[in-house]
Amino acid sequence: MALERFFDEFIANMLIRGSEATSCSVGLDPITGAGGACPCNALNVKRVKVYLLDDLNSPSCLLPLTAGVNVRLDMMAGDNESGTVDTLPASSPSADPPAVPETPEPHGFIPVIQNVISTVKLGCSLDLNLIARNTWNTEYRPKTYMALVMRIRKPRATATIYESGVILCSGAKSPDDSRRAARKFARIVQKLGFPVRFLNFQIHNIVATCPFFPLYLEALHLAYHKHSSYEHELFPALFLKVVSGINATIFAHGKVNLSGAKTVDEVHKALDTIVPILTRFRKK
Structure with missing residues (x-):
């Protein structure tokens, strides 16, 4: 009482x-x-x-x-x-989902591709022990990981080769370099006597970065809480769903990582989408 x-x-x-x-x-x-x-x-x-x-x-x-x-x-x-x-x-205007503008305005920000991940099928089974014994710059530890890792310098890339004949290529700085590196890996394996074919080359992910200006991540998360995730106590960046399949990792100091794109055009479209959003939450 x-x-x-x-x-x-x-x-x-x-x-x-x-x-x-x-x-x-x-x-x-x-x-x-x-x-x-x-x-x-x-x-x-x-x-x-x-x-x-x-x-x-x-x-x-x-x-x-x-x-x-x-x-x-x-x-x-x-x-x-x-x-x-x-x-x-x-349904306030700030809560609308990110969308690609019909007529994007020039902003001057240029994305830099950091990694291209692609796969290719060789069309035959491989003997990884034979490849590891007869090639340079390879790592094969079957007790730890059932795949062989091979590296080349020009273009700089890393291949993960599986016994089924699938090659996962990563580390290239452009889609053309990724395709060129995949063909080099296939040629190295072909010289060892395997009936290799270059089949079904696909790019699965393009990772790009772009430096921006300092941002208010808390305000950005409040405005787009349905399309973003921000736990500053666990990770000092905000995750924003830009367009379908493409995500942005945004840091408070202005660095933005874009991942999930499969072409360079998709990277530029994602950048055109995110620039007007970030401009609203720029630190003065």
């Missing part, structure tokens, strides 16, 4: 007695009732009426509500004017 009286007195002190209130009680002293100017005007938020259950005739207090919150208080049955809380619409 003492706790209930405490909360009743606290709520009563927060309400503005007298004629119907025209200012917000946020910022009032809960003991004396004194306070300064209403912060709602500065925050530009909508105010709503709230009534006490035990004093329906008391004046209303205007409380600020943030955008995107859907709340309904049936405080007074049969009275929609005082019982329903109207808030700002949840």
